[in-house]
Amino acid sequence: MRLITSLSEIRSLTLDLRKRAAPIGLVPTMGALHEGHLSLVRRAKSDGAALVVSIFVNPTQFGPSEDYTRYPRNLDGDCEALAPFDPEIVFAPKASAMYPEAFETYVTPGNVAERFEGAIRPGHFRGVATVVLKLLNLVALDVVYFGQKDFQQTAVLRRMIADFNLGTRVVICPTVREPDGLALSSRNAYLGPEDRRAAVVLYRSLSRARELFHGGETQADALAAAMRAVLDAEPRAKIDYAAVVRPDTLESPAQITPGCVALVAARVGPARLIDNLILGPAGASDEDLIKLAITSS
């Protein structure tokens, strides 16, 4: 496991790696690694990929009033957490190297990035898409691993990869949850005990939509209303949005079909949390639901 911060070094190392080992798999992260990230790492290893993990808190995806400066950073702890997986390279560049003074070219995603997170966090997906494109170019990789938890992000990035003919294979791994259902997130660290207990309401609202869908409800409006009702009953949660959407465009069809995705975002105390569930046949595994969402795009 080599810790690399230099852009020219990561490029030459991955070009060398490419010659002796394929495929190269990248797990891009902002660090503060938890079991969700590690599940991506585990999947890349089980795919036989030469593993590159990037750790970079990307300034361009944070709004001016967001938590860029207080976002948790723990490079030593992250490297310890990664060591058992024996990655080839941990790439942790400096912001000044990724964005030198003259930097001014961005990726501008389209409609898929305008709603939900994009509406609430203007410029967020521009920053995400730009940094991911840069990472894809720096690491001469074959496969990139994303977590399902940031579902809209996976849709924006899949669209970018297709639109720019990048030819990169995308693997989406299921959301990892706490025993009570709360999706793992580095931002859960912001939650005090009361808010932590309240935060499970996101998962409960999604579960309610899933339960209704399995019971035969296919009206998008009815499913969204049921999610809202669950969220409204928790005074510590303030809804940003709750909707059921197509997995590719994130538009809401009137009628929900298998592979559509229930999305929710809410503020709970100091944390802004997001979560989602893919709707499909009862009993389908998370992996099958992800396949369903991708192929119904």
Added chain:
Amino acid sequence: MRLITSLSEIRSLTLDLRKRAAPIGLVPTMGALHEGHLSLVRRAKSDGAALVVSIFVNPTQFGPSEDYTRYPRNLDGDCEALAPFDPEIVFAPKASAMYPEAFETYVTPGNVAERFEGAIRPGHFRGVATVVLKLLNLVALDVVYFGQKDFQQTAVLRRMIADFNLGTRVVICPTVREPDGLALSSRNAYLGPEDRRAAVVLYRSLSRARELFHGGETQADALAAAMRAVLDAEPRAKIDYAAVVRPDTLESPAQITPGCVALVAARVGPARLIDNLILGPAGASDEDLIKLAITSS
């Protein structure tokens, strides 16, 4: 020489090509090939590159009132012109393959694309940068060749290649001119005989700036005013801009130094024409001036 229109085919062919021959060089064109394009092809061949020439009239770089539909197209003639250079691949995709219905992700260049051509042709460089990024990704190439004539385009694309960490080497080849100095352009075909004679005024205005620079004039304003005076004396020419700028940002410094670029654009009859000269030591070759512009960036 294989003529390829399919995106999946160009990708697999260039990946194969990469295994047996390096470097791969791409000359991206909009077809209607003239000696200017062929000088890029010649340079790629003399560099020993496995040559890929793309021919694609890119709709996203034309404004709604511009000449996309009437832009000259002559694929058979282009292939004939290329045959003596024995390119590995001529890539001529359909617009519907490059931009399928769901396409919506673009490259947004920064300040370097806002002035001059960018100010007059809103969205032009967004389209140029996007299509070039797509071509760079489809053709697994090492070197890309651009003509100096579209100087701002080379600056926008060099910025994109650096900002996105593409690692592609850029070669800029000198503008090829008619005996009277008019820069070769596919749009010269729009000129009737009177306008054709008048069109040389662009080159004359640039030559005047160069002459004054060689004579010791380094005030950007004075050089631009002299260019305008030459253009104003030609009633068939309507100036869009005339300026002397830094070669990287295209900003006008007060004092011009070697490597700065005189830029001009004017409408002559039905054609909108652009041209430029890099200012440097008297007697420097075109290639040396290009090196000077790139290294003084």
